[in-house]
Amino acid sequence: MxxxxxxxxxxxxxxxxxxxxxxxxxxxxxxxxxxxxxxxxxxxxxxxxxxxxxxEVAPDRAEKMPTDQNWGNVWPGPRSFHPSSVPLPIRQGYVPKGQVPPGKKANAELMKIPNFLHLTPPVIKRQCEAIRKFCTEWPKLLNSEEAIDKHYPVEIITSDYCHASPTIRNPMARVVTLRIKLANLDLDKHAKDKFLRLVGDRYDEKTDLVTLTADRCPLRKQNLDYVNYLLTAAYHEAWTVEEWEKEKMEDDMEYYVWDNNQSKRNLIDWYHRVSGTEQVLSDEEYRNYDISSIPHAKEYKEAVSNLFNEGESEETIEKYGGTVRKLLGLPERTV
Amino acid sequence: MYSNIVIQRQWARLAGLFRTLSSLEGQKLPVGRKSIDGISPPVRISRSSTDILQALAATVGVDPTAPHFKYHDDPFLIPQSNYRKRAYALSAEAGRKAASWIRDEQSQLFTTREWDPPMKMKTPYHNADPPIDAFNPRPIYNDESKVTEEDLLYTIQNALLEDAIRVYQLLSASEGVNDDLKLALLQLLCFYNEKEPIAAEWLEERWFAAATRERQATTWRLGGLADKIFSAMDPKTPEAYCTVIQGMAKYYQAERAHALAQEAMEKGIPLSTSVYNALLSCVGFLKEGTTLRIEALKALLSQMNEQGISPNSDTLTSCLKSISAWGGGKALQTFALQIVAEFKQLNIQPGLSAYYYLLCLFCKERGPRIDVLTTILNDLEGRDSLEPTDAMDTHFFITAMGVCSEHLQNIDLADRVHALLMKDDNYRLVGDAYKESIYYRHLVSVACRHAPFEKTAQLLDTLIPNIYVPEPSVMEEIIKTLELAGAGDRLAEVWSQLVVFGLAKRVKLVERLLDALCNCYTYQDEEIKEKIRSAAADMLKFGQMVQEQNEPESRTPIQKLSASALTNIIELCADVKDKADESWEVVGEALARLRSEQASGLPSRPEVISSVAKKAATYGKPGLAATAVTYLAECGFEEATTACVETLGVMLNRPTDEVQTLLREPRSSLESSLHPSALVIAEAFHLAKTGAPIDSSASSESDSETSDDD
Known part of the structure; x- marks a missing residue:
């Protein structure tokens, strides 16, 4: 006993x-x-x-879950990983080669990383269906990116923030960004030039976008008004021509214009000399001279402009050499 | 200037065509749901700030494996019994209460911010933006505090009854209180009968508050502050009269309420509908006898009519409340139906509480079976939503389910009631923890008795243990159902459920479970048999563990498993095909307990023990076999002699006659020739035959020998 x-x-x-x-x-x-x-x-x-x-500790509830359960009910919102509620044999963690990563229980690696267990595709689908009733129909004619760009050229970008804290304010929410394609603004050559000088590095040549950001005022509404004002003011200013702008000399030019320069005169003079019709031309006539009558003159113009505007590089110099040979009727360069 | 025109045009275009990534700007054009020109955005569909959240929340259903969200989702912290559920939830709330107490006591820490040196400047501190009132410290009022009328208003509006009384007393001692505030205070006092309510903030406390059914007894405080304020009021306004009469009627001070109403009417003071409703609900206290009471009720109704006051649905509820409190009987029932019909003509639909009183009236225990519930359900199912209007509305579902389970015993109706409760957000009408538990008790017992087994099993799986933990009586019902259906695996699980629900110490339940296990053991699969065996073994060990834990402070005697239950365990555990199986140890343990008289009563099926003895002998467990037959012999069962002979036959591998002759030999010769265990069996044989051992001195000696040998 x-x-x-x-x-x-x-x-x-x-x-x-x-x-x-x-x-x-x-x-x-x-x-x-x-x-x-x-x-x-x-x-x-x-x-x-x-x-x-x-x-008395009951076994994990994951063991009791049926296979056809609705996962959205089990894991309805974002939450750090919990092994007893997730019926998946997950492993995670770095181990030396040949060993198995640790399982899901007491695994800090699994808890550290953010998981998306609350956003499985069926759940997303269901949530979309649920909030569909708050959505209005998309305007029919705005059916392509081009149409959107055409009808809504101005883009305002703001951010809203959501915290788990008693305050709903975030200082970053006041920042307003305005974007517009330069092509959508009605600007002539002078105005465009002036506009670009005004906006400075806010213009991105690759995307043709002007981006204005304002965060100087405490409220979003004020910043929004301010970016609108900036765009309007810059636009106005671009169109005004001041008296002193006429005093701009060749040296003040921001880029090389072949028509205004000596190179064109030399070409025309040379052409006339060669063709035996030498004549005296005024500055105005030089500038407006139509060079299409001269063979290869267009290529020459481009090559010279490029050489000045883009700077000396192997490519531009080579091109310049080639066009000069063509212009003068010399044979192609052979190496 | 050219620029003017261009810029005007451009500006207009810019202003009109702002496209935003955030939601609000750019949606101001008043057009229909569709965009009018196909380009401009359609008008925004109006929604409140929480509509989207609610829509998203509606996509989430119930997860039966998860505990309520107020508990931690962790196996160590999920409460499994009713006691733990209550304790965990209330503990969490006690923590919140402690925090709020500190917030109130040390309020300066939460309202001002002290800056670092050099200035040690103090500025107001805001805990939230926009400020949240619930986070602010509550003012504490004592006898020294300087109070103003604003304080009184604050306490009244927040239903801080005791504070309101204190502030009132302080104020009336110094500068007096204006009439509006006095009336407001009177209303507060009358509504709560001068008893501090549990603040709405403490959800768990309200949920678990002991829901003793409120007695219909006069609890109105005579000569209390409310009475004093009222009698001191001059002139007495109609509002004051209405307030006091309603308060008295609510707390069953019927006679004074009616007297005051009479007084008011004589003075020509108009009374409101709700005053009449309150009077109607306590009219029965004035008169004795059904007919007189009915007459009084009718008189009051016609008085309302004379005064030109139109009734509302609360009037109907009050009438039915009175009628249902007067007992049952045909007369009252027909009268109630008449009233309901008359109100229907006035286009007043009965609310949930009215239906509750009707159910109380018609479905009495031991009364004739009357099915009013079907009609009621037909009506309620047709309604769009069930809005709670009366505190008694929460009694409807529990009563309806009770009627389904005890009065009508109808599973279809129970299903309909349950479906109605689960519809939309009707679940808030379930009341509190106590009512919820009773509701599910009724639902589970009606399902166990009348529903098909698959459905019952499914219901149990969804409810237990997270929504509902069955009480012992319901557990017994469940065991009975599982036994009838022969669900062995579920029965084996019931044991672990009993342990986690804290019911394992209830011997009656465990015995019932053992019976059920034995009854359906034979036709189970091998795997399930294995489970059942381990459950049975565990029951034995659990009993022992409880005993050992309780030994130092054994204030309450521990109930022990009966002998029949132990026999059942022996029967279950002995069904193994292997000598080395651990179940034999359990069998031995159970037998030892039987022998040492730790079990109450005698086994009802001694044949089980004799067959186990034989089996033990077959599998080479002579010690066990010896203990078994000795127990049989000691208890004086008839089966003892045959069991001894057969067991010995198996053990010695000889036919019965030879064993018989062997047993007739004297003890001394046996002692030398037989194995000690066999010797014990021989002694048991003699004990069973003659009622006395062969040699009383040798008996105990050999007893200990056997044990050692085993």
């Missing part, structure tokens, strides 16, 4: 079924009758007897 009792000391883990787990150990001093003595040298074997108490 005593034997039967012996085998059933507390703390025996039951065999086949997980009914509950052991989770805490409680120290208990058996001989409370005795006066306790400080045992410095540990003479007596006074190791405290540990009694294991078990609390």
């Amino acid at each position: 005593s034997l039967f009792m012996k085998r059933n000391k507390p703390g025996v883990v039951f065999n086949t079924q997980i009914l509950w787990r052991l989770n805490s150990t409680v120290a208990e001093n058996k001989d409370e009758e005795e006066f306790r003595v400080l045992d410095i040298l540990k003479k007596k074997d006074s190791r405290q007897k540990r009694i294991v108490r078990r609390a």
